[in-house]
Amino acid sequence: MVHTERGSRISTPDQAKSNRVLRTYSSVEPVREEEFVFLEYCEPEDERGQQLPDELRVTDSMISKEVKVPKRTDTEVRHKALEMQLQSLKHMTEEEPNTDSLIEFHDIGFPTEETTKKKKKAKKQQKIFGTPDSEVPFSDTCCSGCGAVMHCTDPNIPGYLPSEKYKSLTEEDKLKKATCQRCFLLVHHQKALNVTMTKEEYRNIVGRIQSEKALVLKIVDLLDIPHSIIPDLLELVGKNKQIVILGNKVDLIPGDSENYLQRIKRQLARYCSDVGIPVNDLKNIHLISAKTGYGIENLITSLQMSWKYKGDVYLVGTANAGKSTLFNTLLESDYCKSRASDVIHKATISPWPGTTLNLLKFPIINPTPYRMFRRAERLKQAALQTEEDLGPQELKRIQQFSKQGYLVGRIGRTFRVNPSPKKNIVEFDPDSLSFGEDFEENSRSIYEPSPEAELTYNEIKDAHWFYDTPGIMKEHDVLSFLNEQEVKLVVPTHAITPRTFVLKPGMVLFLGGLARIDYVEGNNSCWFSVIASSRVPVHITSLEKAEALYQKHAGKNLLGVPVGGEERMREFPPLVSQDFELQGQGYTTAIADIKLSSAGWVAVTGVEGDRLLLRAHAPEAGGLCLRSPPLLPHIVNIKGERIRKSPTYKTKKPQTVLDSKLSQDGKRQKMRGKK
Incomplete structure (x- = not known):
C-alpha cells in the first residue's frame, strides 16, 4: 500500500471522468512538469493513550522490571520479601493511609489493565519451558528437525530439550525421533529462540566436504544475488568438486519479458564466475522453486543422468536460501529411496535464517537403467494428464501454489507403492501461518514418519546420502538486525x-x-x-x-x-x-x-x-x-x-505459469467446451 502524507488512500472521481484522466497520465511524459503536494502526515490518535501524570504513568521499563523475575534461592526470596515489607512500612509512615488501598480485589477471569499490560510485555520475551540439568551428559542423538545434538544442559545451546522431557524420552528410547525445543516452537508457534553458534562453527561443519568425493549443489536465493553467492565456496568445499548451481525462489520473481528465465540464468552464471565458481555449461544451472516444485523433476533427471551414483551429494548455501525446503521436497521425490521418507523426519523450515544447525540426510536411490525407464514412463504419462485427471489433493496443491507463486511444477513418486500406514497429522507452513492467513489454505495433511519404521542394514550399508548443511551466514544482511516480527514482514513468501x-x-x-x-x-x-x-x-x-x-x-x-x-x-x-x-x-x-x-x-x-x-x-x-x-x-x-x-x-500482477503441458491441455479443454 502506498500512503500520502495524510496516510489516506488515493481515491478517483466518478468513473467516466476517471477513465478520461487516467488515459492522459498513463502515457510517458518526462518533459511535463507536475506539482505534487505533500501534506503533513499525522499518526492516528488512540483515545486510550491519553497522557497521565508522571506519578501515575506506567512505563515499559517498570513493566519489564515486574515481569523479568530472576530465579532465586529460598533464602534470597525471603530476604527480598522482608525488604519489600520494610519499604512499604516506611512508605506508610510518610503518607496517610488510603482506605481504598486496604481492600484487595480478586477479579477471577477479568484481568485488570495493569496485569494485561504485564502479559503483553511478557509475550515479547522468549520463554524457556522446563528446567535444564547441567549434570546430564550430551546424547549421541541429533535433532531430526535441525540436526543439532540433543541435550538438556543449557537452553542457549542448539539441541536443547527440557530435562523432564529429555529424561523421559531417553528412558523410553524415543529420543532419536524427537525434535528440540527450538524446532518445536519454530514449526508450531512461529517463535525463534536465540541459540549460540558462531560463523566458524557453521563453516567447520560444511568444511568436512573437502576430504570426500561428493557432488556439491550450490543453492542461490535469486532475490538476493549476488549476496547469496558464497565467494569462497571452492576454499570451503574443495577445488576438486563438481558443482551444480540451483537458482531458488524463481516462483517469486515477476517475468518482465518473454525470455526472462534464460537471461536470469546467464546473469547467475556470470556472478558465479566472478567469484571463481566454474560454470562450464548452462546445463549445470537450474532455476527451481523448492516450494512450488517448479523445475524439480528436471533437476532430479539431470542429477541421475550426470552424477548417477558416484558418491554423496551436499546441499550448501547461505542462510535463508531455501535449503531445508528443498531437502523436504527431494525427500518426497524419486531422488530418495522409496521407503526412506517413511522413516526420516522432515527438516524444520522457517523464515528465520540459520534454522538448520547440523547435517541432515536421506539415502539416495540408485538410478539403475530399469528405474530410469520406469521413471521416464511415469513422466510421459504425467505430461498427458489434464486437470480433470488430477486427484483432488494434487489439484488443490496446484491451485494453492498458483496464488503464491508465478511458476508452479508437479512432483510425483515412481517407486513408492503401498506405503506403510502412519499417523495422519497436519503440517503447518510457518511462512504463511505467521501472517494470520486462513488455516485450511495454508495447512495440508501429510504423513508423519512412523516411530516403529526403520531402515534395515541391507538398505543403507552401501548407500550414498544427500546432506542438507547449515546455512553460511552472510557478511552483510538486513535480517541480522531485525527482530522476529520484522523478519516476517521483510522476507517475501508470495509472488x-x-x-x-x-x-x-x-x-x-x-x-x-x-x-x-x-x-x-x-x-x-x-x-x-x-x-x-x-x-x-x-x-x-x-x-x-x-x-x-x-x-x-x-x-x-x-x-x-x-x-x-x-x-x-x-x-x-x-x-x-x-x-x-x-x-x-x-x-x-x-x-x-x-x-x-x-x-x-x-x-x-x-x-x-x-x-x-x-x-x-x-x-x-x-x-x-x-x-x-x-x-x-x-x-x-x-x-x-x-x-x-x-x-x-x-x-x-503477471500471470501464473503452470506446467507447460498441463497449461496446453487446459486450453484444449476450453476449446472442447466451446464446441
Missing part, C-alpha cells in the same frame, strides 16, 4: 507484485524505514520500480521533508518496518548514505538495481542519455549496493495506469 513510481528531481522514495533513495539531480523524471515484499510500505515525499519525516515516523505505521516506535529506533542502526551516478537508457530499460540484501531492490529507469545523481541511505550492515546490469531490466513495463495527481502507478 512479488512490482510497484512503480515516477519521481522528479528533489523527491525521495522510502522503502519502509529500512532505506531511502533521494533523486538529487537530473533533467527529467525517472521511474523507480520496487521489487520487495508487499508488507513493506513505500512512501514518497520531497527532499526538504524527508529527514523530518524519518525522525518522526520511523518505527511507526507510516513506514511500517522497523516496528516498535521510538524505543525500537534507539537500538536500530543509523542510515548511512551512498551516492550513485547513472545514465539513462530509455523509457523501457532499467539502468541498474539499488539493492538491499534480503529485502529486495529498486530498479531505476531514466530518459536515454540523461545523467542521474541518486543518494541511497541504509544501515551500514544492510548490504546496500548497486547491481548492474539489473536483474529485471524491463520491469518498468509491468505497471498499470497512472493514478491522477500522484507519482504512483496502479499495480499489475
